[in-house]
Amino acid sequence: MGVVTPGFQGRARSGNPRLPPGQYLAEDFPVLSAGPTPRVRTETWEFAVTTEKGDKHTWSWAELMALPSEKPTVDIHCVTQWSKLDTRWRGVAVDTLVGGLDTEADYVMVHAYGGYTTNLPLADLLDGQAWIAYEYGGKPLTPEHGGPARLLVPHLYFWKSAKWVRGLELKTRDEPGFWENAGYHDYGDPWREQRYQGD
Amino acid sequence: MARTAVSGRLAWRVARLAEFRDETPTARTLVFDLPGWPGHLAGQHVDVRLTAADGYRAQRSYSLAAPVNGDRVELTVQRVADGEVSEHLTGPYAIGDPVEIRGPIGGWFAWRPTNPEPVLLIAGGSGIVPLMAMIRARRAAGVRTPFKLIYSLRTPAEQYYADELRTPVAGLDITYVYTRELPEGRPGIPKRIDVATLNTAAWPAEFGATSFICGPTAFVETAADILQALGHDPHRIRTERFGPSRD
Numbered sequence: 001m002g003v004v005t006p007g008f009q010g011r012a013r014s015g016n017p018r019l020p021p022g023q024y025l026a027e028d029f030p031v032l033s034a035g036p037t038p039r040v041r042t043e044t045w046e047f048a049v050t051t052e053k054g055d056k057h058t059w060s061w062a063e064l065m066a067l068p069s070e071k072p073t074v075d076i077h078c079v080t081q082w083s084k085l086d087t088r089w090r091g092v093a094v095d096t097l098v099g100g101l102d103t104e105a106d107y108v109m110v111h112a113y114g115g116y117t118t119n120l121p122l123a124d125l126l127d128g129q130a131w132i133a134y135e136y137g138g139k140p141l142t143p144e145h146g147g148p149a150r151l152l153v154p155h156l157y158f159w160k161s162a163k164w165v166r167g168l169e170l171k172t173r174d175e176p177g178f179w180e181n182a183g184y185h186d187y188g189d190p191w192r193e194q195r196y197q198g199d
Numbered sequence: 200m201a202r203t204a205v206s207g208r209l210a211w212r213v214a215r216l217a218e219f220r221d222e223t224p225t226a227r228t229l230v231f232d233l234p235g236w237p238g239h240l241a242g243q244h245v246d247v248r249l250t251a252a253d254g255y256r257a258q259r260s261y262s263l264a265a266p267v268n269g270d271r272v273e274l275t276v277q278r279v280a281d282g283e284v285s286e287h288l289t290g291p292y293a294i295g296d297p298v299e300i301r302g303p304i305g306g307w308f309a310w311r312p313t314n315p316e317p318v319l320l321i322a323g324g325s326g327i328v329p330l331m332a333m334i335r336a337r338r339a340a341g342v343r344t345p346f347k348l349i350y351s352l353r354t355p356a357e358q359y360y361a362d363e364l365r366t367p368v369a370g371l372d373i374t375y376v377y378t379r380e381l382p383e384g385r386p387g388i389p390k391r392i393d394v395a396t397l398n399t400a401a402w403p404a405e406f407g408a409t410s411f412i413c414g415p416t417a418f419v420e421t422a423a424d425i426l427q428a429l430g431h432d433p434h435r436i437r438t439e440r441f442g443p444s445r446d
């Protein structure tokens with residue numbers, strides 16, 4: 001146990017088993033990003049997957065819309081300590097986009113419009129664990145929340161769910177992305193409170 | 200090794216309250232003694248952790264309000280209604296009481312006195328805190344980098360660092376925007392930050408200034424959108440969102 005601050009009692013303990021340690025329930029949907037919100041037009045939007053051998057596969061907005069979609073309802077956890085339960089999304093499973101590729105990569109660098117990047121293991125994007133999401137709560141995803149499309153990886157801290165996603169770069173080596181370079185964790189498991197490198 | 204440096208930086212250290220100053224009836228500057236502090240850049244923040252007698256913990260982020268000063272670290276905390284941590288830190292928290300602090304965190308929203316470009320600071324409410332650290336770092340380094348500050352607040356009584364900001368500083372231009380109540384004798388009506396404000400008070404886009412915008416989420420979104428609409432390069436706009444907007 002840490003050092004006790006005299007007189008500090010804290011709020012009533014929620015004990016909600018769906019809240020990872022240190023998280024509180026947010027009613028609104030807070031926003032966290034490093035710069036201004038890019039306004040990305042679907043007319044020029046493009047999504048690319050590149051493999052470690054340099055093979056590149058791209059989808060236009062219309063092509064993405066034509067792929068089979070799923071409607072996950074998931075809990076999300078932000079490193080700034082808010083969690084939101086039962087959020088409703090619609091998007092294309094990452095399996096659908098990378099499933100047929102010839103790759104030996106273990107890692108992915110996610111790229112976003114505006115220059116943001118984040119890294120994570122490829123395994124964490126497969127088997128129905130991640131989506132390219134374009135609807136939230138039954139409506140098109142707004143720019144503040146990453147629209148027109150963002151990555152959704154609900155089992156990791158939410159900075160891994162890159163907003164304004166534009167592509168996945170499959171890699172054989174793990175390299176830090178934007179926040180990870182600034183000291184945030186390479187993996188980011190909310191249940192283990194992996195906020196910063198070394199946690 | 201970067202990795203080792205990071206884990207040292209992010210070790211929890213015990214800090215004790217050394218002194219405090221009330222900035223407004225609801226905001227308090229806390230000065231901590233923090234032995235072993237590795238130093239920081241203006242704009243960075245720390246995590247503060249409070250532990251209750253039964254082991255329960257709460258942790259929040261707070262911006263550093265002043266540049267490096269040995270083992271002394273300064274934060275300014277705004278009391279939020281029903282705020283678990285801010286109510287304790289601005290209320291019962293007394294001289295000598297311990298908390299745990301780790302950091303510094305966030306090398307992106309940071310200003311270095313060696314950066315030559317002009318700087319635009321846009322603060323909404325308590326968003327002034329990390330921007331004040333930049334103003335103080337500029338003065339401490341004795342550099343002449345041109346600075347402009349646009350400070351939006353609800354009423355004159357809610358201003359932080361009022362005496363210090365009242366003293367004129369060469370090369371630092373300040374514009375106040377009041378959203379609820381104007382100071383005595385100031386003409387016009389209260390309003391929020393808008394295109395006209397930024398068009399008049401910000402650097403022209405072609406000056407290539409670096410902008411730092413900090414405050415409640417909605418405020419930051421608005422200010423960043425306006426700067427982009429005025430032609431500012433999005434890569435030179437850095438933002439820090441403190442949380443929900445109450446305004």
Ligand SMILES: Cc1cc2nc3c(=O)[nH]c(=O)nc-3n(C[C@H](O)[C@H](O)[C@H](O)COP(=O)(O)OP(=O)(O)OC[C@H]3O[C@@H](n4cnc5c(N)ncnc54)[C@H](O)[C@@H]3O)c2cc1C
Pocket residue numbers: 080244259260261262263275276277278279280281282283284285286325328329415439440441442443444445
């Ligand atoms: C990078 C960063 C830097 C920050 N720097 C500062 C700083 O320098 N000074 C400072 O005072 N705060 C700062 N904050 C905000 C701070 O971390 C806390 O969110 C704030 O003190 C409220 O915590 P609490 O425990 O008192 O309230 P909580 O118990 O967490 O929340 C109580 C209620 O207040 C609302 N609320 C929570 N946070 C805010 C907020 N920021 N504004 C308005 N309403 C809110 C909640 O929605 C909730 O309804 C910073 C936040 C971040 C992410």
